[in-house]
Amino acid sequence: MGTLDWSQWFRLEGTPFAALPHFITSLAIGLLMGVERERKTHPLAGIRTFPLTAMFGTLVALVGQGTQSSWPVATGLLLTGLLGFLPQGSTGSDVAEPRTTTVIALVIAFTLGVLVGQGQGALAVAVGIIATALLYLKPELSGLFNRLDRRDWLSILQFAALSFIVLPVLPDRTFGPYGALNPYEMWLMVVLIVGVGLSGYLAVKFLGERVGGPLLGFLGGLVSSTATSMVYAREARAHPEALGLAGSVIMLANLVLFLRLMVLTGALQPGALGPVAVLMLPALLLGLICSGWRLRQAETAGSGPALTLSNPSELKLALGFGILFAVVTVSAAWLNAHFGRGGLYVVALISGLNDVDAITLATLRLYGQHSVTLGTVAAALALAVSANTLLKFALIASLGGRQLAWRILPTLLGSLAGLWGGFAALVLLSN
Template sequence: MSGIGVEAWLNLEGTPFAVLPRFVTSLAIGLLLGVERERKQRPLAGIRTFPLAAMLGTMLTMLGQMTATPVLIAVGLAGVIALGFLPEGHQEAEVQEPRTTTLVSLMLAYGLGALVWYNQSELAIATAILATALLYLKPELTGIARKLERRDLLSLLQFATLTFIILPILPNRAMGPYLALNPHKIWLMVVLIVGVSLTGYLAVRLLGERASGPWLGLLGGMVSSTATSLVYAREARSNPGSLSFATSVILLANIVLFLRLIVLAAILVPAALGAMAMVMLPALGLGLITALLRFRHDQSQAGHPELTLSNPTELKLALGFALMFAVVVLCSAWLHDLYGSRGIYAVALISGVNDVDPITLTVLNLFGEHRLDIRQVIISVVLAVFANNLFKFGLIASLGGRTLAWRCLPTFILSGAGMLGGLLLLGTGVA
């Protein structure tokens, strides 16, 4: 990075003040942190000390570079740390803010000042903003921490182990029959399933059922409507009190799928956006109407059982889904080897059972290369969505039970009818 370019804008090159903008940047960073600290009762450092510490970091880094004495940076940091050992200088009965927090913030300001000298102003400013937000939001963060139990923290540690320790060491290459199995991608599905389940559990614990349901549906639809349907279908079966909540999350996740396809077309091949929107918008609209009717019906009913989601510490469901994912991928590769020559539509049906995104990306790229026309692209995507919806509805019925399946069926049927109607309109327009 080359810095924010203030020196060139002010035309200070060649003058004694060429580096002054860097000190001004450090001053601003220190003021940002210092203003937040000044709000506390009798802080160790405040609106004056923080800017001075940041500019000290910039100055000592400059001197260390000019004199080839980088130890000056460490000396300055030691001086800042020494401030924490000074006596408080007052005997107030209540000093609410721990000195350690202010001391670490002061050390950070000093370090960010040093970072500014190395032409990393953007990074230093962004870090200062994040640090100020962390300091300012102490009451909210403390409230969240107090709501979490020991098993919640164990679930977070478990998820971190799955994501940041196991996933990176798995080979990310194709292997096995038809080179269809990729251990990294299969384990990524485990991470996805556990992540969706853990997000839902924590959202309900922290936000409540009504506040977290719509957000979980939107998030699940953007990440994986299949994984979301699986997780909350299982929850509805194991806890009848979560039936309404699970229905809302599943329906919203599956409705957002149509919006996601429109966004993919807009980003990858804007020329296909009009046709994709013509087919997906009717499905999106009809799905929203049926979902809203379901939500209103649920809210009008009194006496819902209490919602208590189970903590997602068990990995049996995730591992089972990963195994199923591997089997579907393997069968897809086998069927593609047998019937792939019969056209892109067979491939769309086969691959759509597992995930809509791969075939969508493939046909959009082929359209961009002028190897498919727009009608072939849209038909392929529609076939993939139908196959995927059929698979998801099977998951909902088998894992969630008959009641959940009947609650979700109208949205699946009418959104599918919307796609077919849009396809017919597209065929008329193309013809």
């Protein structure tokens, strides 16, 4: 499936050469991997050994099918692995290619040949391309991951453990006041938020020193628009020559917030995405218009400070967000039950001062339980974003000074105007 049927093209069915296309596919896979190995200094195997090994895998697979035995494949795999123990001979050089990688690659080539012989040619070709890419891109991959320090790797491992070990074992049922707490759903929200932040954090870690202000603002906004704003506000005060770059990074990081909220809504409640997009898109577009000429100035700005952010997958940050989300969820459910929409709006204003994601997830959860309407969701999000934006502006002004505050003020005001303009449009459409 997904490959050309060479047997029909060349009318090989029913002839002694019916299996020939399998060997041609194995030959191509082996050549692909062998050419990459041939580039190395005195490799154990190269442009001839790899194709022969792949075709050997196809041959033993066909023999095994004919004899209905697994011994030919097992014996072939053992013989391929034993190639690593053969003497390499005189290299004429003090530096030789390490044998382990080539031996493992040979075993993979043999196994891919077996897959071809078993009729899995498309899968074998795809895996062969991936394996060759890993072999070829060793310098790039090594340089990329050397940018991560021990603390980063520890945080990533923590995130992986909490996502793929802890999450599956949490009970997927509601309990607590108003049935507002569901351990599985709550931790799933933590994984979602931390995953988005981790993607931006790794992008900043890998690319931060080589990108300009606009892209740096976008990446920083994925991690945390508040943290990014604080970092560059302090930089603008300490180094006035970085004012232009700092303003551009802060403006775009805060505009990314609207994209984040639309992505979260689409992932959790696709039915609410339309109204939320009507709310967020005008804020994003008007903010971009107000900051457009400032962002163009950033293209010619010099390099700025390294954007140092906390890894969002660190255990304390993940648990902190989980606790905040639980508190906001219970408060929203309680106030909504006793005071209706007004109670939810109070929670949105208060929690929005600290974090918009938590109230967004809590409100979307209430909508999924049919406890609130789309109009209530939109109003709560508008209030939370407004409170968050105003607090960030106050912090930026106090940390970065008056010049930075005036530089970013049009963008923040424009985005808020677009936000409430979108909300007004929603109200008119609902009426």
